[in-house]
Amino acid sequence: MVTLNSKIPEGPLAEKWSKYKSSMKLVNPANKKKLDIILVGTGLAGASAASSLGELGYNVKVFCFQDTPRRAHSVAAQGGINAAKNYKNDGDSVYRLFYDMIKGGDYRAREANVYRAAEVSNATIDQLTAQGVPFAREYGGTLDNRSFGGVQVSRTFYAKGQTGQQCILGAYSGLSRQVKNGTVKMFSRREMLELIIVDGKARGIITRNLITGEIERHSGHAVVLATGGYGTIYYLSTLAVNSNASAAWTAYKKGAFWGNPSFIQIHPSSIPVLNDYQAKLTLMSESLRNDGRVWAPKKKGDKRPANDIPEEERDYYLERRYPAYGNLVPRDVGSRAAKERCDAGYGVGDTGLAVNLDFKDAIAKQGKEAIEEKYGNLFEMYEKITGINPYEEPMRIYPAGHYTMGGLWVDYELMTTIPGLFAIGESNFSDHGANRLGASSLMQCSGDGYFIIPNTIGNYLADEIRTPKIPTDTHEFEEAEKAVKSKIEKLLSVNGRQTVTSFHKRLGKILWDYSGMTRNEEGLKKGLVLVDELEKEFWKDV
Numbered sequence: 001m002v003t004l005n006s007k008i009p010e011g012p013l014a015e016k017w018s019k020y021k022s023s024m025k026l027v028n029p030a031n032k033k034k035l036d037i038i039l040v041g042t043g044l045a046g047a048s049a050a051s052s053l054g055e056l057g058y059n060v061k062v063f064c065f066q067d068t069p070r071r072a073h074s075v076a077a078q079g080g081i082n083a084a085k086n087y088k089n090d091g092d093s094v095y096r097l098f099y100d101m102i103k104g105g106d107y108r109a110r111e112a113n114v115y116r117a118a119e120v121s122n123a124t125i126d127q128l129t130a131q132g133v134p135f136a137r138e139y140g141g142t143l144d145n146r147s148f149g150g151v152q153v154s155r156t157f158y159a160k161g162q163t164g165q166q167c168i169l170g171a172y173s174g175l176s177r178q179v180k181n182g183t184v185k186m187f188s189r190r191e192m193l194e195l196i197i198v199d200g201k202a203r204g205i206i207t208r209n210l211i212t213g214e215i216e217r218h219s220g221h222a223v224v225l226a227t228g229g230y231g232t233i234y235y236l237s238t239l240a241v242n243s244n245a246s247a248a249w250t251a252y253k254k255g256a257f258w259g260n261p262s263f264i265q266i267h268p269s270s271i272p273v274l275n276d277y278q279a280k281l282t283l284m285s286e287s288l289r290n291d292g293r294v295w296a297p298k299k300k301g302d303k304r305p306a307n308d309i310p311e312e313e314r315d316y317y318l319e320r321r322y323p324a325y326g327n328l329v330p331r332d333v334g335s336r337a338a339k340e341r342c343d344a345g346y347g348v349g350d351t352g353l354a355v356n357l358d359f360k361d362a363i364a365k366q367g368k369e370a371i372e373e374k375y376g377n378l379f380e381m382y383e384k385i386t387g388i389n390p391y392e393e394p395m396r397i398y399p400a401g402h403y404t405m406g407g408l409w410v411d412y413e414l415m416t417t418i419p420g421l422f423a424i425g426e427s428n429f430s431d432h433g434a435n436r437l438g439a440s441s442l443m444q445c446s447g448d449g450y451f452i453i454p455n456t457i458g459n460y461l462a463d464e465i466r467t468p469k470i471p472t473d474t475h476e477f478e479e480a481e482k483a484v485k486s487k488i489e490k491l492l493s494v495n496g497r498q499t500v501t502s503f504h505k506r507l508g509k510i511l512w513d514y515s516g517m518t519r520n521e522e523g524l525k526k527g528l529v530l531v532d533e534l535e536k537e538f539w540k541d542v
């Protein structure tokens, strides 16, 4: 039986990380050159970890299924990245960032990990700025900040509505430097299909070359998964269509524990579902709620165009119910409130499954140019998708599946229950409890990659310096490869009439209906039966 040991260092919260770093084992530069690390994923977590581990001198092999590492899903992050710099002099501190995350996550996250995430956040911003990320600046040249949900300070660094893209370009340039220096070897268009365990330790992976179809073996002294979240289980979500949990799931099947699987974040402001043919939903960043006001008509079933509804007939329900946070309530609160309004008959649009996000007052006060400066690309995206000009009419928004707080269980060192297998970024469960606050994922991903895993993996690898290169011609690799091939053959031999996507879409609908924003015993039981039936149909007709 596995005993869970989170390995939290002794002592006060604020001293744990320094204490850990000053007492952890080290690997000397000559020994680092002899150690191989497999890293799956090139999002903000993976790219930052790969470049840092490469710079330390390890031999790093990095894998992603995209054609280039910089297309990892992190590229989609819009609104910003948090840090406790207190540039606004509004009372922020490492402790307050830690406290907001713990409270925002309904007290379900591990305090020691969250405190450390807050602690390294300031260094992360310095690192990304040094790598050339063009964060927005104030008139005096200092980096600018805005607010995100669930907090009362401004601590979110941003690059218009493209923060993820700019951060990943920074991390990618670091990764490319290491590739050129020969410490990192990049394998794109590869999908990890199996984890190899030798004598109880993670020692390699089996991948499929997505161009040639070839099945490949790769070995290492440790394996790090930075493979992102599983929000696409709902089919329609704000995630990139190809984001999936297959790598982490493989690890789970091999014995790695999963933490908080049911904690999935439903984001309150996605563009509502427009038709049956959609493959994804588009997020309208939470940053918009710095200036946009959320409202529904006061009258049930009011179908008048938004601009025809006079001020006194509008219900700014978030400002009414939560005056301390107003429109910037945490995401779970905002999503539940929108659903409640729509379920009660106050929703807008043809389906009634939407509420308004209105910039009229902000434009009147600050001018169109100021709003365009902050959110121009998001407004453009909204108009392209819906045909509605949000400078003139309110946006329509509705909650959608967005982020998975749950993931592979990890200890303080970000190691899973399989020795030598680490999980970083959204793929692990450790930092966000039951609800992630906005802009704290990019913060965690880059903190994990730049500052945490480079230390903690060394503590593990220090005991591996006598382990020679892991051979790939052993029975463990052979058996894993055989199992992968036979699974692919089994899938291809079904020869059914329905596409994989059609099954995914139906599965997503079952999960959204019975295990989505609200859940109860009866629904969950029904969902289980439906998933079971769908699985049987899949293996007969895919």
Ligand SMILES: Cc1cc2nc3c(=O)[nH]c(=O)nc-3n(C[C@H](O)[C@H](O)[C@H](O)COP(=O)(O)OP(=O)(O)OC[C@H]3O[C@@H](n4cnc5c(N)ncnc54)[C@H](O)[C@@H]3O)c2cc1C
Pocket: 040, 041, 042, 043, 044, 045, 046, 063, 064, 065, 066, 069, 072, 073, 074, 075, 076, 077, 078, 079, 080, 081, 082, 163, 164, 190, 191, 192, 193, 226, 227, 228, 229, 238, 239, 240, 243, 244, 245, 246, 247, 283, 285, 402, 403, 424, 425, 426, 427, 438, 439, 440, 441, 442, 443, 445
């Ligand atoms: C639309 C949107 C906007 C967001 N905006 C923000 C924001 O403003 N601020 C914020 O903090 N957070 C935001 N988030 C959340 C944040 O973007 C993600 O949580 C974060 O980018 C995840 O990064 P990651 O490195 O863990 O994983 P990802 O960026 O998802 O990368 C996963 C990597 O793993 C690889 N991979 C996965 N499985 C396999 C496999 N089987 N084989 C090989 N490779 C594999 C992929 O190829 C990819 O390289 C947003 C999320 C969405 C959906």
